Amino acid sequence: MAAPPRHSTMLSISNGGTPQSGPNDKQTQQQAQTLPQSPGLRVPSNRKTIYDRHLNRSRNAELSRASFAYLFGEMVTYAQRRVTGIQDLEKRLNEQGYPLGLRLLDLLFYRSTSTSSSALSSSSTSSSPPNRPLRIITLLHLIHGPLWRLLFGRSADALEHSVSPDTPNEYMITDNDPLVNTYISVPREMSMLNCAAFVAGIIEGVCDGCGFETKVSAHNQPTEMWPSRTVFLVRFGDSVMEREKVLERSGVK
Amino acid sequence: MSYYFTILSPTDTPLFNIAFGTSKGGGDGIARFRFPETAQYMNQFIIHSSLDILEEAQWTNGAMYLKHIDTYPPAAAYISAFLTPSGARFLLLHQPPHLPSSTSTGSGLGSSSLLGSAGSTTRASSSSVAANPTSPQTEEAVRQFMNEVYENYVKTAMSPFYKQGMEIKSPVFRTRVTAAGKKWL
Amino acid sequence: MSANKTSRIGEETRVDKVNAELVTLTYGTIVAQLCQDYDSDYQEVNKQLDKMGYNIGMRLIEDFLAKSGVGRCANFKETADMIAKVGFKIFLNVTPTVTNWASDNNQFSLIFEDNPLADFVELPDDGRAQDELWFSNILCGVLRGSLEMVQMQIEAHFVSDVLRGDETTEMRVSLVRYIEDEMPPEEE
Numbered sequence: 001m002a003a004p005p006r007h008s009t010m011l012s013i014s015n016g017g018t019p020q021s022g023p024n025d026k027q028t029q030q031q032a033q034t035l036p037q038s039p040g041l042r043v044p045s046n047r048k049t050i051y052d053r054h055l056n057r058s059r060n061a062e063l064s065r066a067s068f069a070y071l072f073g074e075m076v077t078y079a080q081r082r083v084t085g086i087q088d089l090e091k092r093l094n095e096q097g098y099p100l101g102l103r104l105l106d107l108l109f110y111r112s113t114s115t116s117s118s119a120l121s122s123s124s125t126s127s128s129p130p131n132r133p134l135r136i137i138t139l140l141h142l143i144h145g146p147l148w149r150l151l152f153g154r155s156a157d158a159l160e161h162s163v164s165p166d167t168p169n170e171y172m173i174t175d176n177d178p179l180v181n182t183y184i185s186v187p188r189e190m191s192m193l194n195c196a197a198f199v200a201g202i203i204e205g206v207c208d209g210c211g212f213e214t215k216v217s218a219h220n221q222p223t224e225m226w227p228s229r230t231v232f233l234v235r236f237g238d239s240v241m242e243r244e245k246v247l248e249r250s251g252v253k
Numbered sequence: 254m255s256y257y258f259t260i261l262s263p264t265d266t267p268l269f270n271i272a273f274g275t276s277k278g279g280g281d282g283i284a285r286f287r288f289p290e291t292a293q294y295m296n297q298f299i300i301h302s303s304l305d306i307l308e309e310a311q312w313t314n315g316a317m318y319l320k321h322i323d324t325y326p327p328a329a330a331y332i333s334a335f336l337t338p339s340g341a342r343f344l345l346l347h348q349p350p351h352l353p354s355s356t357s358t359g360s361g362l363g364s365s366s367l368l369g370s371a372g373s374t375t376r377a378s379s380s381s382v383a384a385n386p387t388s389p390q391t392e393e394a395v396r397q398f399m400n401e402v403y404e405n406y407v408k409t410a411m412s413p414f415y416k417q418g419m420e421i422k423s424p425v426f427r428t429r430v431t432a433a434g435k436k437w438l
Numbered sequence: 439m440s441a442n443k444t445s446r447i448g449e450e451t452r453v454d455k456v457n458a459e460l461v462t463l464t465y466g467t468i469v470a471q472l473c474q475d476y477d478s479d480y481q482e483v484n485k486q487l488d489k490m491g492y493n494i495g496m497r498l499i500e501d502f503l504a505k506s507g508v509g510r511c512a513n514f515k516e517t518a519d520m521i522a523k524v525g526f527k528i529f530l531n532v533t534p535t536v537t538n539w540a541s542d543n544n545q546f547s548l549i550f551e552d553n554p555l556a557d558f559v560e561l562p563d564d565g566r567a568q569d570e571l572w573f574s575n576i577l578c579g580v581l582r583g584s585l586e587m588v589q590m591q592i593e594a595h596f597v598s599d600v601l602r603g604d605e606t607t608e609m610r611v612s613l614v615r616y617i618e619d620e621m622p623p624e625e626e
Contacts, residue, residue, distance in 0.1 A: 040563055064528060066501055074494060077493070096471055
């Protein structure tokens with residue numbers, strides 16, 4: 001089969017479009033689904049597309065940690081050339097993590113609906129589809145457990161709520177030894193930089209995706225034992241805190 | 254039964270639309286809405302008018318599949334909803350071919366077939382999917398349809414070039430949704 | 439070194455692992471970001487990816503030599519085998535096929551059956567990306583950078599990619615020359 005014309009000038013009617021008005025006797029002719037579509041991308045003759053690849057195919061696949069470190073390091077170096085300071089750089093890394101959070105969220109839920117051993121629950125017996133998180137604490141557990149396991153092969157090390165009465169909207173997720181800091185050598189003049197800003201962006205994406213407006217930042221909190229210990233500060237917006245009260249009152253879990 | 258399926262972004266931008274008819278019970282898969290000239294606008298209007306209800310349901314029920322959430326009596330239309338965890342909304346409008354007769358309740362059929370053997374369940378659901386938008390069989394068929402679309406949606410969203418809120422233009426995606434409609438509805 | 443022995447080194451070299459999808463998704467983010475920053479000037483994106491790969495390659499070779507414990511290759515054929523069966527195996531967990539040798543034995547192709555960098559990827563449907571963007575172009579730079587550190591100047595480029603609708607994903611690698619003197623590598 002010849003390759004379809006790819007530089008078609010056809011107007012986009014791929015979104016359903018309006019029903020084609022032909023010589024219609026009014027019963028029929030609502031064949032929006034039969035309208036010609038944009039020809040789309042070329043595909044190999046085996047027709048291998050993203051839609052033909054099983055979403056679980058790489059579920060347990062592993063790759064060299066060094067490869068990740070090299071790629072991530074280049075990502076940071078590249079970002080660094082396009083910004084003016086550490087804050088800018090962290091913002092940029094955060095923004096690059098954000099869409100990943102949205103993707104991982106969908107992937108996590110897909111995997112727990114499609115298999116009997118849920119990626120979201122620790123018990124493998126439940127086969128009922130997981131629920132979207134409605135409350136802050138459920139959301140944070142999702143991040144601390146399943147999300148961390150998908151990304152880093154283990155849960156995060158701690159999950160805490162701010163004890164200050166002034167900041168009830170603040171939560172902390174701690175990683176004692178973040179992968180993104182392990183192999184990354186930060187230039188001296190950037191010693192305050194925490195590359196985990198990328199992970200903070202991922203967390204922000206997950207929260208936002210679930211409908212929890214949030215700001216997440218990564219902070220170096222080294223201890224003697226864990227020199228690259230990082231605390232992710234999760235600050236929920238006012239609208240979230242308001243809703244949380246309403247849901248609490250109506251008993252939503 | 255005629256169907257209008259749409260995917261909305263978290264901020265209500267339409268990302269994908271498709272109209273189709275039932276393939277069950279000898280259906281030819283072609284949509285025949287009651288007001289053919291205005292169906293497109295009508296369907297979109299009905300779907301958008303159900304969004305308030307959806308937003309309420311979204312925060313009381315954590316399930317992804319929310320079953321049928323709304324009806325629109327003037328067009329005898331029913332709306333079923335599925336929410337992805339990342340905030341996209343899948344909405345399916347279904348409209349039976351004729352106004353349901355007031356004498357037929359259909360409840361006997363629904364409950365008995367649930368207890369029936371696998372074979373008879375399939376049979377019963379085939380007919381009731383086409384006939385009764387609120388029966389357990391229909392809810393289940395729609396759930397299967399939504400799950401299958403979700404799988405393909407995740408595949409779309411996983412691509413690094415897909416950004417949230419972008420229209421889904423892939424003809425392959427459309428083919429997959431069409432196939433899911435044929436298979437389950 | 440026999441081809442079998444080379445494969446065994448690739449199989450048996452133990453390295454620290456991470457979830458493959460983290461690598462895949464991170465790489466996808468990098469390419470998507472470049473496309474955005476360079477306003478879909480895909481030629482420029484290819485160039486940037488190659489540059490990043492070059493930087494990686496220069497550092498990666500040390501790691502490679504330390505982990506695999508292999509020594510100097512006798513000829514370019516052995517180098518090709520080492521790249522495919524040890525290098526790619528260690529760092530990407532795939533083993534591309536070495537094929538299509540030029541008659542002077544200075545040019546070969548790597549055919550990728552699998553490519554974890556491209557998992558989940560669909561190129562933008564803008565009528566240009568499939569003609570202009572080499573999504574995995576970073577790999578060309580990695581080869582160039584790492585081989586330069588072991589005194590081989592090579593040229594590498596993709597000639598086909600399943601993401602573009604081609605039947606295979608193929609990279610062409612040519613030996614330009616062996617570098618005689620110890621020169622400091624040019625800065626990029």
